[in-house]
Structure formats: C-alpha cells, structure tokens
Amino acid sequence: MSASISQFRSQADSAINDLPLQEAIDTATGNFWRGREGALEELPDSEGLRDHFKAIRSATLAQLDEHLESFESNAKAAGTHVHWAEDAAEACRIVIDIGKTRGVTLATKGKSMASEEIHLGVALEEAGIESVETDLGEWIIQLAGDPPFHIIAPAIHKRRDEIVTLIENASGESLQSAEIEDLVAASRRLLRSRFLSAGMGITGGNILVSETGSLVLVENEGNGRFVSASPPVHIALVGLEKVVPTWDDAAVWLQLLARSSTGQPLSVYTNVVTGPRKVDDEDGPEEVHIILLDNGRSQLLGGKYEEILQCIRCGACLNICPVYREVGGHTYRSPYSGPIGAVITPLLMGLEEYPALPQASSLCGACRDVCPARIDLPRMLVELRNDEVEQGLVPWSVRRAEEAAAWMLMDVDRYRRLTGLMRTAQLPVLKDGDLRMPSFLDPSKGRKLKGLAPRPFREIWQSELEGGDG
Numbered sequence: 146m147s148a149s150i151s152q153f154r155s156q157a158d159s160a161i162n163d164l165p166l167q168e169a170i171d172t173a174t175g176n177f178w179r180g181r182e183g184a185l186e187e188l189p190d191s192e193g194l195r196d197h198f199k200a201i202r203s204a205t206l207a208q209l210d211e212h213l214e215s216f217e218s219n220a221k222a223a224g225t226h227v228h229w230a231e232d233a234a235e236a237c238r239i240v241i242d243i244g245k246t247r248g249v250t251l252a253t254k255g256k257s258m259a260s261e262e263i264h265l266g267v268a269l270e271e272a273g274i275e276s277v278e279t280d281l282g283e284w285i286i287q288l289a290g291d292p293p294f295h296i297i298a299p300a301i302h303k304r305r306d307e308i309v310t311l312i313e314n315a316s317g318e319s320l321q322s323a324e325i326e327d328l329v330a331a332s333r334r335l336l337r338s339r340f341l342s343a344g345m346g347i348t349g350g351n352i353l354v355s356e357t358g359s360l361v362l363v364e365n366e367g368n369g370r371f372v373s374a375s376p377p378v379h380i381a382l383v384g385l386e387k388v389v390p391t392w393d394d395a396a397v398w399l400q401l402l403a404r405s406s407t408g409q410p411l412s413v414y415t416n417v418v419t420g421p422r423k424v425d426d427e428d429g430p431e432e433v434h435i436i437l438l439d440n441g442r443s444q445l446l447g448g449k450y451e452e453i454l455q456c457i458r459c460g461a462c463l464n465i466c467p468v469y470r471e472v473g474g475h476t477y478r479s480p481y482s483g484p485i486g487a488v489i490t491p492l493l494m495g496l497e498e499y500p501a502l503p504q505a506s507s508l509c510g511a512c513r514d515v516c517p518a519r520i521d522l523p524r525m526l527v528e529l530r531n532d533e534v535e536q537g538l539v540p541w542s543v544r545r546a547e548e549a550a551a552w553m554l555m556d557v558d559r560y561r562r563l564t565g566l567m568r569t570a571q572l573p574v575l576k577d578g579d580l581r582m583p584s585f586l587d588p589s590k591g592r593k594l595k596g597l598a599p600r601p602f603r604e605i606w607q608s609e610l611e612g613g614d615g
C-alpha cells in the first residue's frame with residue numbers, strides 16, 4: 146500500500162465527513178488521553194521518570210549491537226532459538242519454515258504490529274497456514290478484512306451493529322439482541338477451540354531483556370498468554386530496537402507503557418518468556434523462537450532519525466494528535482498511523498511511497514509533549530519534508546509556490562510592496578473580510594479563507610507606539 150497526497154486527502158475527507166466515525170475516534174482517544182493524565186499523576190515524579198527512560202533508550206541504541214548479541218547469547222542459553230530477519234520477506238519465510246517443518250496448518254496470533262508491518266497474515270495464508278487473530282479487536286478486523294485503525298485499539302472504527310454481524314457470521318449464533326458480555330462470551334467460545342487445536346502460536350513482543358534473554362509480552366485479555374503457552378511452538382516477532390540491558394530498565398519501561406497507552410498502572414497480564422517449558426513444567430511450549438526483525442531499522446542507527454527507534458508503540462501521540470483525531474487511522478494507509486506513523490512509515494517503507502505522511506501534521510508539538518520517551522516527532526517530520534524536497538518528491542506547483550513565498554519573505558521591502566499589491570488585488574473577491582473565489586479557482590474547497598487585513602500589523606503597532614488609536 147502507499148499514500149499519495151491525493152489519496153490521503155480523499156480518505157481524510159471521507160473520515161472527516163463520517164460523523165459516527167468522528168464520534169468513535171473522539172470517545173476512544175479522549176478516554177485514553179484522560180486515562181494517561183490520571184495514571185501519570187499517580188507517580189511521584191513522572192517527568193523525572195520520562196527523562197530517565199529517554200536516557201535508557203538513547204544509551205541502549207548507542208550500543209544496540211552489543212545488547213542484541215548479549216540478548217541472543219542469554220536467550221539461547223535458556224533454550225530459545227534466535228533468528229535474525231533482515232527484511233519482511235525473510236521474517237515471513239522463517240515463520241513459514243518453522244510451521245511447515247512441524248506440519249502446522251493452524252496458528253493462533255497475539256496482537257503484533259510487527260506482523261502487520263510485514264503482512265505476515267497474507268504470507269501465512271499463501272503458504273496454506275490458517276492464522277487466527279485472538280486479540281478481540283484484531284480478530285474483529287480480521288473478520289472484517291480491515292487494517293488496524295489505532296496502534297493499541299485496532300477496531301475503534303467498528304460500530305456495534307457491524308461487530309454483532311461479524312461475530313454472528315463467524316459463530317453461527319444469533320446475537321442481534323446480545324449484550325457486550327454475550328458478544329465477548331461468543332467470541333471466547335469460538336477462539337478457545339482454536340487455541341486448543343493450534344500447532345503454533347505467534348506473538349509480538351514489547352521488551353527484550355538482554356541480561357536474561359527474556360521476552361516481555363504485555364496484554365489485557367489473556368490471549369497472549371494462551372498463544373504463547375498453549376501450542377507446542379511459540380514464535381515471537383520483535384523489532385530489534387525493543388531491547389533493554391537489564392530488568393531495572395525494563396521496570397521503567399513497564400511503568401510508562403500502560404500508563405501512556407490506556408491509563409492503566411500496568412497491563413492486566415505481563416508475561417515473561419525465558420525459553421521453552423522445562424522438564425518439570427506442566428505447561429508452556431516445547432519450542433520458543435524469537436525473530437529479531439530489522440526491516441530498515443538498522444539503517445536508522447547513527448543518523449538523524451535514530452531517535453524514532455526509541456518508540457515503544459504506546460499510542461499516546463495518536464490520542465493527542467489533532468490530525469489523527471480528525472482523519473483516523475486508515476487514512477495513513479499503513480499499520481502505523483498518527484504522528485509515529487507519519488514518521489516511521491516513510492522511514493521503513495519508503496518516503497516515495499508515502500509522501501503525504503510527513504505533511505499530515507500541524508507541527509503543534511503535542512505528540513512530543515506526551516511521548517514517554519520524549520521523541521521529537523515534529524523535528525523528524527520537518528526533516529522528512531526537507532528530504533522530500535531534496536528527493537524531488539514535492540509536486541512542481543507546490544515547489545514553485547514555496548520558492549515564490551521564500552523569495553518574497555527574504556526581503557522586507559519586497560514583502561511590503563507585494564503584500565500592498567495583494568491587498569489591492571484581492572478587493573474584487575473580498576467580502577466581509579473573507580475571500581470569495583470563483584469555484585474553479587477556490588483552493589479552500591468551500592472553507593472560509595481570510596483575506597489580508599486592511600492595514601498591516603506593523604502600521605497598527607507603529608501607531609500604537611506613537612499613541613494613535615490603532
């Protein structure tokens with residue numbers, strides 16, 4: 146998929162004019178960010194903790210190779226198979242090879258943005274392995290054939306009646322008058338049989354702890370625990386930037402993750418996987434595989450975009466973003482939406498494929514203010530805009546208009562003369578302070594476009610200073 150500027154605009158238009166969708170986005174994101182504020186207030190020094198977390202993430206990335214090698218050696222010592230995947234195709238191939246070797250025909254899946262990033266579901270299907278999402282939101286969008294709408298709440302765009310129909314069709318039960326608890330119970334009945342018959346469970350991973358070679362998996366539904374513990378084989382697909390050296394570092398990460406995403410002090414389940422089941426264990430998988438996914442991440446190390454690798458996918462920047470909250474997740478045409486999506490998608494999947502995304506921001510800075518890792522997303526959005534100009538990705542007409550604006554703004558006298566001329570030129574289309582352009586010339590598509598003020602600010606200011614009436 147890709148997001149050209151025209152595709153982005155047309156999808157944004159549809160989302161903005163879809164009033165039930167607007168209400169759904171407002172409710173979900175509003176609940177999340179109010180929850181975040183309350184949860185951070187409970188901490189004695191949340192600002193200090195965020196500073197500390199930023200320092201942990203920066204220092205870890207500065208020596209990422211060492212931490213990953215140490216993770217690999219400790220994970221192997223615990224009995225885990227560690228694989229390195231350079232790109233999406235290699236990651237999919239590793240998963241399919243493991244499944245095929247063990248004769249797997251059904252795999253259960255926990256929520257994983259990395260698997261969305263590499264389109265693992267499609268690859269498994271093509272390889273003849275059925276994969277069933279088990280996070281409720283992910284399962285609903287799988288039934289609907291939709292991509293995720295939000296990093297942590299993939300199905301917030303779905304109306305209740307749509308969800309009822311999807312679960313009815315999947316379960317064969319009549320659920321039109323069902324309460325939410327009944328819908329969840331019907332889903333659970335259906336998914337439980339899949340949990341028990343799957344030959345392989347696939348999850349993502351929130352944190353890799355180098356000192357013990359452990360994988361930390363947080364979730365709220367218990368499905369992640371089932372997926373990672375019930376089938377004989379567990380595969381975790383994790384971006385290679387998700388490593389921390391020690392459990393102390395992981396504890397800081399965990400203190401901020403759920404608070405920043407859903408407003409919980411901690412997710413309901415924090416699963417730790419350190420190798421497969423041991424001889425005396427009653428449950429757990431016989432094999433654990435961790436795939437360290439690169440897919441463009443290592444190219445960002447040491448450069449102006451390295452900071453984006455500090456992201457822990459909490460979703461806080463989506464919930465506060467005035468653009469995401471209007472246009473919604475599907476407009477970005479990437480599994481990663483909102484401010485994090487506007488930066489990471491072009492970096493991992495190609496700026497030429499997603500030229501609209503760096504423009505999808507007012508640069509208000511709200512995303513940086515809420516980010517637990519204090520990632521400077523607005524700086525990187527501006528850098529990406531620069532890259533677009535340098536790579537010739539900006540349309541000719543926009544480039545000429547921007548060059549003309551720069552030429553005008555670089556000389557004060559020129560600026561004054563030209564704005565004076567524009568004040569006169571606008572008179573035929575000026576009404577009550579607004580420009581009323583003929584429709585074929587109207588760039589605002591019906592929105593109000595302010596004309597230039599009758600008097601420039603500098604004149605008003607000057608007369609104020611001189612004691613005039615302004």
Ligand code: SF4
Pocket residue numbers: 405455456457458459460461462463485512515516517518519520522
């Ligand atoms: S950029 Fe920051 S706020 Fe946004 S998802 Fe990543 S960690 Fe969360």
